Amino acid sequence: METLDERRKKILCAIIQSHIDLNIPIGSFFITQKFSVGLSSATIRNTMAKLEELGYISQPHTSAGRVPTEKGYRFFVSTLLEEQTLAGNSELSDELSGKLMLTEKDNGKIVKEAANTLSLFSHYLALAIPPKTEDIVLKHIKFIKYEDRKVLAVLVSEEGMISNKIIELDRTYSQKQLDNASSYLNGKFHGLTIKIIREEITGQLHLDKAACDRLIANLIALCREVFTSETEDLTLNMLSGASNLPDFATMKQIKEILRAIEDKQFMLKLLHQMSGSQGTQVFVGMEHIIPSLRELSLVISTYKDGKQANGAIGIIGPTRMNYKKLIPMVDHTARALTRILTEI
């Protein structure tokens, strides 16, 4: 595979950046004008022909300028990621600290707020994926009498997530009894991840049953439901700035995006793709996730919440988006989010 020398890289980036700015095919003459590169248009043309041959750019039609291909964008993005541009996001910083430092919020709301701000500044659709339910560490569980035979279970995680779940029992218990059950479970499961708790419950359950009184056994049995079912609230997908829907996309694409985001599988898939790697990643062309999202890109970065769990926050926009500005922006937001979540 032929590699790109310095000049070709420079011209390729010039084409892509120009196309991002102007959204028109870029011609050879334009490059000589805009970038005082000291070459004639004919030379640029030769280079362009080579770049096209290598698959980085293409022509919409014979007599048009060049447009970046996905491969082109990927190259462009990778250079940007290497550069680690620490562009001035001080405005964003201020807004973020201002909004996120208000103390009356649980972590879920903080993450959502971060996505909101990111959407506001990027003018694109922002999304935040909370950590996987499995990795969440239980801090506290509390049962509240809800109706005659229904109990509201409130779960608080070490990371600051809060989740409600209503469970139905086969008979009525007093609040006192429920409090006892809470204490027992708190003592037993405090500090463990949901994953481990789940295993404990399914595995050891029959052993404990004999040891403790009937009430608690019964409650544990029902608790199984709390921990085994998907505990939706914790994995709630957070989406923000739908009003910042991109101008670029067709109705069909927008529908696809929203449908995808409503679908939990998509988010999990995405998080899975991210996991392992740290920092900011860019997916140019999202067809490997959903075929119809071919013309869209995702700039996304992981954040940590103080414990071991990882989430992700990022934006969805057109493939032709201003990566130079947006990559540092997403990166910055994720860092700020991590900082604030660990500070608490």
Add this chain to the structure above:
Amino acid sequence: METLDERRKKILCAIIQSHIDLNIPIGSFFITQKFSVGLSSATIRNTMAKLEELGYISQPHTSAGRVPTEKGYRFFVSTLLEEQTLAGNSELSDELSGKLMLTEKDNGKIVKEAANTLSLFSHYLALAIPPKTEDIVLKHIKFIKYEDRKVLAVLVSEEGMISNKIIELDRTYSQKQLDNASSYLNGKFHGLTIKIIREEITGQLHLDKAACDRLIANLIALCREVFTSETEDLTLNMLSGASNLPDFATMKQIKEILRAIEDKQFMLKLLHQMSGSQGTQVFVGMEHIIPSLRELSLVISTYKDGKQANGAIGIIGPTRMNYKKLIPMVDHTARALTRILTEI
């Protein structure tokens, strides 16, 4: 003001229904074909001229057919509302009962689920507005230790809404102390609406302070925050089926809708418009709510939640939407929702 005789009504409705079905201007000849009305196109033309003069229909251009005006749609809708068409929504019924009867849900989730289903069947954007916070009746309040000086307050309403709120205190309290505070407040405020509680707190507070011990006084003071601030979760706007975004609308309109829905004021305004009147209402052309939503209509119906509070559920679609099908659908959903919420 000249009134419409039977024939004119019939022709007007034929035009509107045809236009809704086909989304093209409707000509006189078309009407004679589709509806075996026993009149020639010339006669239809005369009637059309009259209907246009009266403002019910209009021509996009000289040689085009007729298109309904907003006035036309309003007339059409009012006849449909009179008719009380009880069209077959058995499929919707099944889906609804199936989804809503699952017992593990709180009322907030049930309402959301109803909006989801409505969106699924209508193929439009569905929205549900929960009852006004003020009218909600407190059933239970519980404090859970969250962090050192932070407490998670969980509010459960008689209607089955659940709300979380984190409040910050000036010192640390033990869970035991928090439980005492919960009991005290439960005893004092159980069964009262948020509105009354709010008044009690702001009014009587200084009197009680002397009577009860310092801890509780302090907690009540902080409780003020729980009840006076907007308790967002309870008034959370519920929106569903963004993926069912209408084909009809321009990007600009869609942005407007989403922006509007993100804005709480809009929802409150809407609920206010609804309040007083029962049953299903149709707003043709939403420019009285937001100017830019001129080409959109809203079909919305109130639901009751067993107590005195009212919410609303409905859909947003193009002015040219299939009212004949959708009005009964919304009506039906609201009824089913009321039934299920009161049954519990």
Add this chain to the structure above:
DNA sequence: GGTTAGCACTCTTAAGCGTTGAGTGCTATT
């Protein structure tokens, strides 16, 4: 008087067609 056939008129839509201009690839030259 209401209804209808006939007809001229209007205006959109689509197709056809030459012109323009941007941008290219190729070749000969430096």
Add this chain to the structure above:
DNA sequence: AATAGCACTCAACGCTTAAGAGTGCTAACC
């Protein structure tokens, strides 16, 4: 290797023309 020159291609634009849908009006009809 870089460049100037040139013929070539093709989308975009404006123009004209033809077709067709639907109207309003008038005169005849029941």
